[in-house]
Amino acid sequence: xxxxxxxxxxxxxxxxxxxxxxxxxxxxxxxxxxxxxxxxxxxxxxxxxxxxxxxxxxxxxxxxxxxxxxxxxxxxxxxxxxxxxxxxxxxxxxxxxxxxxxxxxxxxxxxxxxxxxxxxxxxxxxxxxxxxxxxxxxxxxxxxxxxxxxxxxxxxxxxxxxxxxxxxxxxxxxxxxxxxxxxxxxxxxxxxxxxxxxxxxxxxxxxxxxxxxxxxxxxxxxxxxxxxxxxxxxxxxxxxxxxxxxxxxxxxxxxxxxxxxxxxxxxxxxxxxxxxxxxxxxxxxxxxxxxxxxxxxxxxxxxxxxxxxxxxxxxxxxxxxxxxxxxxxxxxxxxxxxxxxxxxxxxxxxxxxxxxxxxxxxxxxxxxxxxxxxxxxxxxxxxxxxxxxxxxxxxxxxxx
Amino acid sequence: xxxxxxxxxxxxxxxxxxxxxxxxxxxxxxxxxxxxxxxxxxxxxxxxxxxxxxxxxxxxxxxxxxxxxxxxxxxxxxxxxxxxxxxxxxxxxxxxxxxxxxxxxxxxxxxxxxxxxxxxxxxxxxxxxxxxxxxxxxxxxxxxxxxxxxxxxxxxxxxxxxxxxxxxxxxxxxxxxxxxxxxxxxxxxxxxxxxxxxxxxxxxxxxxxxxxxxxxxxxxxxxxxxxxxxxxxxxxxxxxxxxxxxxxxxxxxxxxxxxxxxxxxxxxxxxxxxxxxxxxxxxxxxxxxxxxxxxxxxxxxxxxxxxxxxxxxxxxxxxxxxxxxxxxxxxxxxxxxxxxxxxxxxxxxxxxxx
Numbered sequence: 001x002x003x004x005x006x007x008x009x010x011x012x013x014x015x016x017x018x019x020x021x022x023x024x025x026x027x028x029x030x031x032x033x034x035x036x037x038x039x040x041x042x043x044x045x046x047x048x049x050x051x052x053x054x055x056x057x058x059x060x061x062x063x064x065x066x067x068x069x070x071x072x073x074x075x076x077x078x079x080x081x082x083x084x085x086x087x088x089x090x091x092x093x094x095x096x097x098x099x100x101x102x103x104x105x106x107x108x109x110x111x112x113x114x115x116x117x118x119x120x121x122x123x124x125x126x127x128x129x130x131x132x133x134x135x136x137x138x139x140x141x142x143x144x145x146x147x148x149x150x151x152x153x154x155x156x157x158x159x160x161x162x163x164x165x166x167x168x169x170x171x172x173x174x175x176x177x178x179x180x181x182x183x184x185x186x187x188x189x190x191x192x193x194x195x196x197x198x199x200x201x202x203x204x205x206x207x208x209x210x211x212x213x214x215x216x217x218x219x220x221x222x223x224x225x226x227x228x229x230x231x232x233x234x235x236x237x238x239x240x241x242x243x244x245x246x247x248x249x250x251x252x253x254x255x256x257x258x259x260x261x262x263x264x265x266x267x268x269x270x271x272x273x274x275x276x277x278x279x280x281x282x283x284x285x286x287x288x289x290x291x292x293x294x295x296x297x298x299x300x301x302x303x304x305x306x307x308x309x310x311x312x313x314x315x316x317x318x319x320x321x322x323x324x325x326x327x328x329x330x331x332x333x334x335x336x337x338x339x340x341x342x343x344x345x346x347x348x349x350x351x352x353x354x355x356x357x358x359x360x361x362x363x364x365x366x367x368x369x370x371x372x373x374x375x376x377x378x379x380x381x382x383x384x385x386x387x388x389x390x391x392x393x394x395x396x397x398x399x400x
Numbered sequence: 401x402x403x404x405x406x407x408x409x410x411x412x413x414x415x416x417x418x419x420x421x422x423x424x425x426x427x428x429x430x431x432x433x434x435x436x437x438x439x440x441x442x443x444x445x446x447x448x449x450x451x452x453x454x455x456x457x458x459x460x461x462x463x464x465x466x467x468x469x470x471x472x473x474x475x476x477x478x479x480x481x482x483x484x485x486x487x488x489x490x491x492x493x494x495x496x497x498x499x500x501x502x503x504x505x506x507x508x509x510x511x512x513x514x515x516x517x518x519x520x521x522x523x524x525x526x527x528x529x530x531x532x533x534x535x536x537x538x539x540x541x542x543x544x545x546x547x548x549x550x551x552x553x554x555x556x557x558x559x560x561x562x563x564x565x566x567x568x569x570x571x572x573x574x575x576x577x578x579x580x581x582x583x584x585x586x587x588x589x590x591x592x593x594x595x596x597x598x599x600x601x602x603x604x605x606x607x608x609x610x611x612x613x614x615x616x617x618x619x620x621x622x623x624x625x626x627x628x629x630x631x632x633x634x635x636x637x638x639x640x641x642x643x644x645x646x647x648x649x650x651x652x653x654x655x656x657x658x659x660x661x662x663x664x665x666x667x668x669x670x671x672x673x674x675x676x677x678x679x680x681x682x683x684x685x686x687x688x689x690x691x692x693x694x695x696x697x698x699x700x701x702x703x704x705x706x707x708x709x710x711x712x713x714x715x716x717x718x719x720x721x722x723x724x725x726x727x728x729x730x731x732x733x734x735x736x737x738x739x740x741x742x743x744x745x746x747x748x749x750x751x752x753x754x
Contacts, residue, residue, distance in 0.1 A: 043503060107517070128581060131579065136539070137542075157487070173553070192499060201509045201513070367470040
């Protein structure tokens with residue numbers, strides 16, 4: 001087994017909590033964050049349910065102490081909150097003291113402000129400041145500035161697998177010695193743009209999402225941000241840092257099948273998982289828990305399920321669950337919040353429940369873990385897939 | 401640090417940069433403030449049926465990547481890594497406008513499907529049936545350099561021997577009108593004479609798709625080598641020279657070893673201040689090159705800059721149209737590229753002859 005890259009801090013804000021502790025408690029107590037939408041005016045308000053963070057933009061601005069003339073998108077504010085938590089959790093006080101990077105992920109960037117003010121820009125000079133906030137990179141630049149970080153900063157956007165790739169890049173940069181420590185994760189705010197996009201694709205559920213259920217009807221959208229701090233072995237030793245868990249495996253592959261749909265046999269997913277095992281030098285039977293992508297769309301769960309059966313073997317798939325019934329699908333942030341949940345699973349020896357599951361799918365014999373289960377957890381595999389055929393797998397391991 | 405080799409180029413830009421040698425048919429547009437690409441004949445690369453559904457950025461990306469693969473004589477690669485600042489804004493704009501104008505009704509998914517930043521990377525993978533590593537970087541002016549950096553790192557990790565790396569951005573009408581409103585685009589094109597001595601804010605905007613095939617192994621057809629890429633988020637203006645000095649030193653080079661410096665001058669007085677000190681002091685006796693007066697400014701315009709740098713090495717000459725000063729060198733062995741915008745997202749790229 002490869003030693004993996006040390007995780008020394010975590011931060012998260014999602015519809016089930018504003019901190020790692022709150023998220024953990026919600027997962028333990030089946031407190032779901034899926035509700036009726038409040039912060040966005042949409043004609044679909046009555047027919048969709050979402051994983052919305054119940055804070056207004058003004059409340060987020062106040063929390064961050066942003067002045068009246070700030071031009072933060074909601075995406076940037078959520079990201080800043082989570083990134084600051086992670087940095088604090090890792091006990092970092094002087095951010096540029098070592099070679100420190102920031103790798104974020106987003107799919108919408110500042111779309112929330114663009115869609116709000118699109119036609120108003122020409123009438124109202126006060127909002128023109130938001131035009132530059134649309135750019136995905138602007139959101140990350142803002143997080144970097146709030147952290148006071150001047151070094152390597154970049155952003156990844158591979159739709160719903162984005163944050164997995166940010167974590168992967170960060171781990172690679174630590175391993176290769178290009179950085180001493182790096183803050184990795186993703187952030188995406190709710191937007192009318194994505195609500196309507198997924199609606200036209202007819203993959204939004206009108207109820208609560210039911211991953212891996214035969215009667216699943218689609219996903220609930222969510223919003224969230226989460227970041228992890230990764231540090232080099234040298235720095236861990238030098239600063240006597242506590243290691244929460246390790247990123248031991250990672251891989252990215254492309255399904256090369258369709259712009260938005262996954263191939264029926266999950267070729268991309270299979271390849272990503274296979275490559276991640278190779279990187280981690282682990283065998284499939286060593287995985288104790290799989291945090292599946294499990295969006296509860298007919299296409300994803302079938303494709304991912306088949307890929308898991310191909311990889312682990314018939315009747316050999318380990319305990320698995322999707323945590324999206326709690327949070328909704330938080331797009332570019334999904335792999336980041338699920339990385340936090342994977343670390344929590346390892347730290348607390350807990351498999352979080354796949355809520356809302358009733359009926360096994362007709363196509364295969366796969367039943368997710370539907371109740372909270374405590375058992376020894378050494379290795380967790382987390383999948384994330386996105387438009388453009390992007391398939392990414394991360395493996396997290398207990399630190400010896 | 402291991403070298404990687406540039407073995408194929410494909411450039412769709414506002415200039416005639418395919419079916420030409422090196423900018424011999426180029427001209428500076430001194431009229432418009434938003435420049436459009438010089439269109440290739442798409443049907444030679446993409447079936448008309450597929451082409452109809454594609455936004456121009458996707459089409460240009462496919463054409464440029466095809467040209468690069470052809471030159472490198474490769475059918476497929478071990479990774480496809482793209483950079484884009486604004487992504488597929490034509491489709492984003494189309495979908496958003498439909499949402500707002502029709503009160504979220506009567507929508508069709510096509511433009512949403514193609515609006516994600518990674519559409520170009522995904523479509524290239526689909527076309528090549530390439531199931532390998534596929535990633536898209538979206539961080540303003542260093543979007544392309546992030547892709548190049550990743551490609552180089554993959555080769556150092558022995559995870560790839562050939563990678564397709566590209567930068568793509570497209571213009572779209574409403575977004576451009578917003579950029580103009582926000583002052584990012586100049587009210588009028590002030591012509592070439594004032595470009596390097598600009599006293600106004602804003603830029604002349606452009607678009608383009610520039611792809612490179614980079615490989616671990618040197619081949620008979622290798623055009624140039626990438627020695628190093630460094631990315632920095634923030635840097636104060638008075639620290640630029642020191643930073644470049646230490647970047648060169650980490651590659652065992654001194655200022656004097658640089659045979660040409662390619663600078664990202666864009667005609668915005670604040671951005672250009674970062675290059676001035678290099679032009680006037682650090683590299684005063686070095687051939688200096690600029691290119692955004694040809695390509696226009698956009699988040700991945702620096703990919704066009706790398707194309708210019710690579711062509712200088714390939715042809716061992718600097719076309720007059722990109723010269724800042726009149727200094728010539730007999731040989732162009734090592735070239736430094738520096739780009740940033742408004743003091744954020746700095747990149748330093750070092751290339752050399754093979």
